[in-house]
Amino acid sequence: MAVYTQVSDDALEAFLDGYDIGRPRSFKGIAEGVENSNYYLETGQGRFILTLFERRADPKDLPYFIALKQHLAARGFPCPAPVPARDGAPLQTLEGRPALVVTFLDGLSPKRPNAAQCRSMGEALARMHAALSDFVQVRENALGPASWPLLWEGRSQTAEELQPGLAALIEDDLAETAKARPQSPHLPRGTIHADLFPDNAFFLDDKFSGAIDFYFACTDALAYDLAVCLNSWAFEDGREYNYSKGAAMIAGYESVRPLEEAERAVLPLLCRGAALRFFMTRLVDWTDTPADALVRPKNPLEYADRLAFHRQAKSAADYGG
Numbered sequence: 001m002a003v004y005t006q007v008s009d010d011a012l013e014a015f016l017d018g019y020d021i022g023r024p025r026s027f028k029g030i031a032e033g034v035e036n037s038n039y040y041l042e043t044g045q046g047r048f049i050l051t052l053f054e055r056r057a058d059p060k061d062l063p064y065f066i067a068l069k070q071h072l073a074a075r076g077f078p079c080p081a082p083v084p085a086r087d088g089a090p091l092q093t094l095e096g097r098p099a100l101v102v103t104f105l106d107g108l109s110p111k112r113p114n115a116a117q118c119r120s121m122g123e124a125l126a127r128m129h130a131a132l133s134d135f136v137q138v139r140e141n142a143l144g145p146a147s148w149p150l151l152w153e154g155r156s157q158t159a160e161e162l163q164p165g166l167a168a169l170i171e172d173d174l175a176e177t178a179k180a181r182p183q184s185p186h187l188p189r190g191t192i193h194a195d196l197f198p199d200n201a202f203f204l205d206d207k208f209s210g211a212i213d214f215y216f217a218c219t220d221a222l223a224y225d226l227a228v229c230l231n232s233w234a235f236e237d238g239r240e241y242n243y244s245k246g247a248a249m250i251a252g253y254e255s256v257r258p259l260e261e262a263e264r265a266v267l268p269l270l271c272r273g274a275a276l277r278f279f280m281t282r283l284v285d286w287t288d289t290p291a292d293a294l295v296r297p298k299n300p301l302e303y304a305d306r307l308a309f310h311r312q313a314k315s316a317a318d319y320g321g
């Protein structure tokens, strides 16, 4: 579960005094999530999510994430809209933590996405990129290729314990993605979500209804966002690539923004990089999460299996593009 900071009734009352959203009718901690404490809040004026940012959130990044959500919401893209307090600022303090109230989104996250949902997600991803094309703020991708060797440092033994022979394969992935990196600056860039996994997307009747959790958003290659989604939506049980789902996602994306030839050419490389990024952070969490932590670390091997697929892929056609 992810409620790290408890909010007392008195603290909530005092906090809501600073807003024009009415008195609380319902207030409960949300079990899902990993990084921050999230609460469901219902008042006379509607439903909201209250987030208290925990230790891993860098306070200097919060204004960027808030501005990004404001920008998307203003353009009609379904995402949590920050709710400003009476003083006009959306970012406040509660129980000693930076705190944000956002609007509640309807919909359910798919546990096992189907091809129709993959298509709808691809289309929505391209719409999101278009809506962000005039978002001028820039944030470097802190989990981009330069960070991977640093995350890997001292982890090869853990990788070997998880799967004998894995360390050498990962070293090879690092070398190959580093070699090919100079190709990336030529790709269309913009603001990307960078973590649009199924648990961060909501659906109503197979139609995308909203995206949440923009806390890895950054400026990077647009096709890298598609690569993150192909990794997290189009593999069965974390292992086998589902060609129909991948093809549906790419077709959905291209129905809004056709990929350029340069993007198609490096799609396998971008997918390999995306898999490496999630493998690395999961590997770090695997060893560094204390046994009594509230959240269970996710299995890095799911991404080692995806890497095996990406190593042999030659072109976008291997992904159904």
Ligand SMILES: Nc1ncnc2c1ncn2[C@@H]1O[C@H](COP(=O)(O)OP(=O)(O)O)[C@@H](O)[C@H]1O
Residues within 6 Å of the ligand: 002, 030, 032, 033, 034, 035, 036, 037, 038, 049, 079, 080, 102, 103, 104, 105, 106, 199, 200, 212, 213, 215
């Ligand atoms: N705007 C929202 N509308 C509806 N539910 C939300 C909203 N934001 C978060 N949630 C719920 O809270 C959970 C955790 O949110 P998330 O942003 O993924 O947390 P974390 O950043 O801690 O990983 C989500 O899985 C979802 O159930």
Ligand SMILES: N[C@@H](CCOP(=O)(O)O)C(=O)O
Residues within 6 Å of the ligand: 033, 034, 035, 195, 197, 200, 213, 278, 281, 282, 298
């Ligand atoms: N999507 C990442 C972990 C990040 O968790 P989130 O709840 O903030 O999306 C993974 O699966 O490794």
